[in-house]
Every structure is written in structure tokens, then in C-alpha cells.
Amino acid sequence: MSADGSEVAERGRDAETDGGRASVSTHTVRLELVDEPGQLLAALHPIADNGGNLLSIYHERGNKTPRGHIPVEVDFEATEERFEGIVDALRAEGINVMQAGTERYAEELVLLLVGHIIDTDLSDTLKRIEECASASVADVSLAAPKGTEEASSARLRLQTRAGETTAALEAVRSVADEKGLHVVEPLAGGEA
Amino acid sequence: MRLAVLGCGAVGRSVAELAGDYGHEVVALADSRGAAVDEDGLAVADVLAEKDETGVVGDGDPADALAADYDALVEATPTTLGDAEPGFSHVRTALERDRHAVLANKGPVAERFRELAALEADSGGSVRFEATVGGAIPIVSTVEDCGPAHVTAARGVLNGTANFILSRMAAEGLDYEHVLAEAQDLGVAEADPTFDVDGTDAALKCVILANVLSFGAVDDPADADDFALADAEVEGIRNVPGSALELAAEDGRTVRLVGEATREGVRVGPRLVPENGTLAVTGTQNIVQIETSHAGRLNVSGRGAGGPETASAVLADVGRLE
Structure with missing residues (x-):
């Protein structure tokens, strides 16, 4: 893989010199992989084959996305033009690209949901929070000591891009509002 | 006098x-x-x-x-x-x-x-x-001493009854109703605790602070926005179950009824704060954080109620x- 990577990097820099275009920058894509052998390698090929120079792979084994898949975060260098080609190639391979951008998930947001969380379809709630482009649900803990009859609680850890925590919170509030759930927010601007 | x-x-x-x-x-x-x-x-x-x-x-x-x-x-x-x-x-x-x-x-x-x-x-x-x-706790005078124009926000725990209930719930793993009854026996909560547990009392205090920030920052009062209770976004603590406090604790956090006042408005509601953080005062203690433009954050805490x-x-x- 590293041989492929350095070759790609050379090509990337050539492109910059030849065309005098935007310089190579670091990109992060967040992928969702089915937990089967070979999936990770299959996901890395479209990156290397399309001019991306792999920098790091964070394979969050043990962590599952709301759909039960494994989240993988890949950092690589590429020009802006090639970056778009890479994302297209990943999608063409049927790989779910949860998030793609030049920034990492800079901010983390922890909040509580309280109410009839299970009866109001938790996985739909999570899916809709993720559909808000600025957030990804990193983990969920659920406590329902009295079953589904009474109020239960969930702790959500969301990852958002820099400066987008407010938008992510808005998305959570609007879903919660619609489902009659209460949100215990982290303190904005405070030490939380 | x-x-x-x-x-x-x-x-x-x-x-x-x-x-x-x-x-x-x-x-x-x-x-x-x-x-x-x-x-x-x-x-x-x-x-x-x-x-x-x-x-x-x-x-x-x-x-x-x-x-x-x-x-x-x-x-x-x-x-x-x-x-x-x-x-x-x-x-x-x-x-x-x-x-x-x-x-x-x-x-x-x-x-x-x-x-x-x-x-x-x-x-x-x-x-x-x-x-x-x-x-x-000297809060209004601290804001005045800083100069309200140089204070961007004030936030904190301003209701001892709600704070007592939340801190007991977290410490003992008990539910709201149970701790409320205990607080009433101790005289910490009134027979009708609505004003405290629904956040009204904390909201009134934050509305007063928002007015101080707003009027204190202008020369002509006509330029200031004024706030009343109806302008505040308020949520109380009745909906916070013991399980929410347990989940918060697993992550090194806890829940406090926090009020926030700025020149833009007032919000009061249960918020996640670090378990050992400044705002996580226990029992009937109150605390206010004052955000200043040039001097960082000031924390003032003490007894928020009582006759003397x-x-x-x-x-x-x-x-x-x-």
C-alpha cells in the first residue's frame, strides 16, 4: 500500500507543477464498511487509483454506526479536482461515504435525549440526525431501566466539523421536538 | 440610613x-x-x-x-x-x-x-x-464593576432547590419524585415546588441579568432591549430521569439547571456539564460565571437563598x- 501511496503522491505533485493549479491538501473521508474480510482494502483502492496519497486510516473496530456497520476514517492528500474524483469512485464502488471534506471532525458534542426514545424509533432518530450534513453519530448509550413503558435516556456523542455544532444541535432539537423527546444540551460557550 | x-x-x-x-x-x-x-x-x-x-x-x-x-x-x-x-x-x-x-x-x-x-x-x-x-452572592454589583458593556454573558446555577434535587438524584441514583419528597421534608423545597423546579425562579434571575447587561451597555435607554419572563426560553427539571444522570456520570458529566443571560436573550434548562467542573456545585449552592471581554471568566459562588x-x-x- 505504501508503494502505491508514494507513487500517487508523485503524480499528485506533478499535476500541481504541470497545471499550476490548487495545491495538494489533506482530505478526510468517513466511510461506513460492512464487517466482512476485504472490505477495507476494497475501499482504499479507489483512493489510491485516483491520485490520492494515503496518510492514515482510522478503523474504528468495536464501534458501530447506527446501521450496524463499521466506521472508517481515511486521511489522504490530493488536489481538489482529484478529491472529487475519489469520492465519486468510492460511491461508484458502492461504498457509503458518510462524510467527505478537507476538514476533520473538529468538534465533539455530547448530549442526552430523554423520553420515549425506543417507542419513537431510535434508529430513525439517529439516521435523521446524521442526515443533517454536519453531524455524525459516533456512539450511543441507552438506559431504559423501566423498559419501554416509562421514559428512557440516551447519551449521544456527535462529531461535527469546526463551527457546525450549532447546526447539529438545531437538527437534534428539531427531531426531538417532533418526537416529543427532551434534549439535555451541553452548555454552549461554557466549559462543557 | x-x-x-x-x-x-x-x-x-x-x-x-x-x-x-x-x-x-x-x-x-x-x-x-x-x-x-x-x-x-x-x-x-x-x-x-x-x-x-x-x-x-x-x-x-x-x-x-x-x-x-x-x-x-x-x-x-x-x-x-x-x-x-x-x-x-x-x-x-x-x-x-x-x-x-x-x-x-x-x-x-x-x-x-x-x-x-x-x-x-x-x-x-x-x-x-x-x-x-x-x-x-454579589452578582449584579460584580457585573456593574466590570462594566456591563464589557460583559458578554452571565450563566450559572441560580436555583438551590433544583440544584439540590439534581445533585441528590445523581449521588444516590434516585428518581425525581423521591428526591423532591426528601427535599420537602428538609425544607429545601416548598410544598408547591413549581416555581423552582420548572425553572421560573432561575429564569427571573437571568432576565434581571439580561436587563442589566442590555441597559448597562447603552447611553440612551431607548437603545436597549428590555426582557421579561415571557421572553425567556425556559425548561425545568421534572423531565430529567435518574437514568439520564447515570448516563451523564458514565461519561464524567452531570446535569445542572443552568440559566444563561446575554444581551440577546435568556435560556434556562437542564444542561450537561463536567462532573467536577466549576458549574457542578452541589446541594443548595449557587454559582454564576461572568464572561468579560478583557478579563476572561469570573466565577462567583455562595449561598443563593435564605433570610440572613x-x-x-x-x-x-x-x-x-x-
């Missing part, structure tokens, strides 16, 4: 009892049913003993206290919402007579701040209200008027 004290609950009573210690004289003391007035200074202990015995402060008309010859009126009648009466009229009377008014009653400053500011501008007297926010505690804030205000 010569004081007329209106209201003879825990706060009014303590103000009357402690006034002498602070070098002041009480010339009138009234509750809703009666008044004792003596232009040469009341024997406070005797008046209070009579109240304990007969249930009334004295045989005078409560209006006599308002008409007495005092330098500062202490308004310590129960907080009322909406038109904030009769507290508002008491303060207006004092100001129209060019006397000072010191409030422990939150109603007038939370609900009718702009009108109060206009009355003060036309009066030889001043209005002070340190005791309305955070009991003994709140009276000490009233008497500190009286001292500022000398």
Missing part, C-alpha cells in the same frame, strides 16, 4: 433584625396586613415578637410605612409576575418622593425594567436590586447608596 421595610417574610424580617449591625435604623416595618412606624427608630425585636404572637406587624395601615420619613425603601414583599404589583407601586412611590428603593422582590426588575429605569431617571433616588439575583443571606445583599445595597 433610615429604612422602611415592606414585607415581613424571611428576608424582610432579617433586614430589620440586621439593619442595626450595619449602622442603619428601621423607621417602618410592614406586611400586607399591618405596619409599625416610629420616626425615631423602631424597637425591631419588640415588633417582631408582637408579630410572632399576634400574627400582625402592628396596628398601623401598611400605607403608613410607605409614607414614612425614610431614606431608602426596602421592597421585600413576595415576588409577583406580570404587573409585579404591589411591589412595583411601592417602588414607584419611593422614587416619586426622591427616595431610594432597594429590592429583594424580583417582580419589578424582571417584568417592568424599562419603566423602573424611567422612574429612576426622573428621581433623586436610585434603585438597587442585588438581592434579587443569587441571594448573598439575602438580607446581607439588601444591606450591602443600602451601603452602596450612602
Whole structure:
């Protein structure tokens, strides 16, 4: 893989010199992989084959996305033009690209949901929070000591891009509002 | 200073009892049913003993206290919402007579701040209200000392009852109803705890702070936004189950009823805060964080309620008027 990577990097820099275009920058894509052998390698090929120079792979084994898949975060260098080609190639391979951008998930947001969380379809709630482009649900803990009859609680850890925590919170509030759930927010601007 | 004290609950009573210690004289003391007035200074202990015995402060008309010859009126009648009466009229009377008014009653400053500011501008007297926010803790005066224009926000835990309930729930793994009953037995929560657990009390305090930030930052009051309880976004703690506190604790956090006041508005609700953080005070403690433009964050904490505690804030205000 590293041989492929350095070759790609050379090509990337050539492109910059030849065309005098935007310089190579670091990109992060967040992928969702089915937990089967070979999936990770299959996901890395479209990156290397399309001019991306792999920098790091964070394979969050043990962590599952709301759909039960494994989240993988890949950092690589590429020009802006090639970056778009890479994302297209990943999608063409049927790989779910949860998030793609030049920034990492800079901010983390922890909040509580309280109410009839299970009866109001938790996985739909999570899916809709993720559909808000600025957030990804990193983990969920659920406590329902009295079953589904009474109020239960969930702790959500969301990852958002820099400066987008407010938008992510808005998305959570609007879903919660619609489902009659209460949100215990982290303190904005405070030490939380 | 010569004081007329209106209201003879825990706060009014303590103000009357402690006034002498602070070098002041009480010339009138009234509750809703009666008044004792003596232009040469009341024997406070005797008046209070009579109240304990007969249930009334004295045989005078409560209006006599308002008409007495005092330098500062202490308004310590129960907080009322909406038109904030009769507290508002008491303060207006004092100001129209060019006397000072010191409030422990939150109603007038939370609900009718702009009108109060206009009355003060036309009066030889001043209005002070340190005791309305955070009991003994000097919050309003700290904001004033920093200069309200240099304070961007104030946030904190401003209701001891709600904080007691949340901290007990977290520590003991108990549910809301259970801890509320315990708090009522201990006298920490009232028989009707609505005002505290629904966030209304904390919201009134934050509304007062938002008014201080807003009016203190402009030269012409017409340029300031004024806030009332109806402008605040308020959620209480009844919906926070024990399981939510457990999940928070697993992650090194806890839940506190936090109020936030800025020049843009007021929000009060249960918020996640670090378990060992500054805002996670326990029991009936209160704390306020003041965000300043040039001096970072100030934290002020202490006892946010209680007769002598709140009276000490009233008497500190009286001292500022000398």
C-alpha cells in the first residue's frame, strides 16, 4: 500500500507543477464498511487509483454506526479536482461515504435525549440526525431501566466539523421536538 | 440610613433584625396586613415578637410605612409576575418622593425594567436590586464593576432547590419524585415546588441579568432591549430521569439547571456539564460565571437563598447608596 501511496503522491505533485493549479491538501473521508474480510482494502483502492496519497486510516473496530456497520476514517492528500474524483469512485464502488471534506471532525458534542426514545424509533432518530450534513453519530448509550413503558435516556456523542455544532444541535432539537423527546444540551460557550 | 421595610417574610424580617449591625435604623416595618412606624427608630425585636404572637406587624395601615420619613425603601414583599404589583407601586412611590428603593422582590426588575429605569431617571433616588439575583452572592454589583458593556454573558446555577434535587438524584441514583419528597421534608423545597423546579425562579434571575447587561451597555435607554419572563426560553427539571444522570456520570458529566443571560436573550434548562467542573456545585449552592471581554471568566459562588443571606445583599445595597 505504501508503494502505491508514494507513487500517487508523485503524480499528485506533478499535476500541481504541470497545471499550476490548487495545491495538494489533506482530505478526510468517513466511510461506513460492512464487517466482512476485504472490505477495507476494497475501499482504499479507489483512493489510491485516483491520485490520492494515503496518510492514515482510522478503523474504528468495536464501534458501530447506527446501521450496524463499521466506521472508517481515511486521511489522504490530493488536489481538489482529484478529491472529487475519489469520492465519486468510492460511491461508484458502492461504498457509503458518510462524510467527505478537507476538514476533520473538529468538534465533539455530547448530549442526552430523554423520553420515549425506543417507542419513537431510535434508529430513525439517529439516521435523521446524521442526515443533517454536519453531524455524525459516533456512539450511543441507552438506559431504559423501566423498559419501554416509562421514559428512557440516551447519551449521544456527535462529531461535527469546526463551527457546525450549532447546526447539529438545531437538527437534534428539531427531531426531538417532533418526537416529543427532551434534549439535555451541553452548555454552549461554557466549559462543557 | 433610615429604612422602611415592606414585607415581613424571611428576608424582610432579617433586614430589620440586621439593619442595626450595619449602622442603619428601621423607621417602618410592614406586611400586607399591618405596619409599625416610629420616626425615631423602631424597637425591631419588640415588633417582631408582637408579630410572632399576634400574627400582625402592628396596628398601623401598611400605607403608613410607605409614607414614612425614610431614606431608602426596602421592597421585600413576595415576588409577583406580570404587573409585579404591589411591589412595583411601592417602588414607584419611593422614587416619586426622591427616595431610594432597594429590592429583594424580583417582580419589578424582571417584568417592568424599562419603566423602573424611567422612574429612576426622573428621581433623586436610585434603585438597587442585588438581592434579587443569587441571594448573598454579589452578582449584579460584580457585573456593574466590570462594566456591563464589557460583559458578554452571565450563566450559572441560580436555583438551590433544583440544584439540590439534581445533585441528590445523581449521588444516590434516585428518581425525581423521591428526591423532591426528601427535599420537602428538609425544607429545601416548598410544598408547591413549581416555581423552582420548572425553572421560573432561575429564569427571573437571568432576565434581571439580561436587563442589566442590555441597559448597562447603552447611553440612551431607548437603545436597549428590555426582557421579561415571557421572553425567556425556559425548561425545568421534572423531565430529567435518574437514568439520564447515570448516563451523564458514565461519561464524567452531570446535569445542572443552568440559566444563561446575554444581551440577546435568556435560556434556562437542564444542561450537561463536567462532573467536577466549576458549574457542578452541589446541594443548595449557587454559582454564576461572568464572561468579560478583557478579563476572561469570573466565577462567583455562595449561598443563593435564605433570610440572613439575602438580607446581607439588601444591606450591602443600602451601603452602596450612602
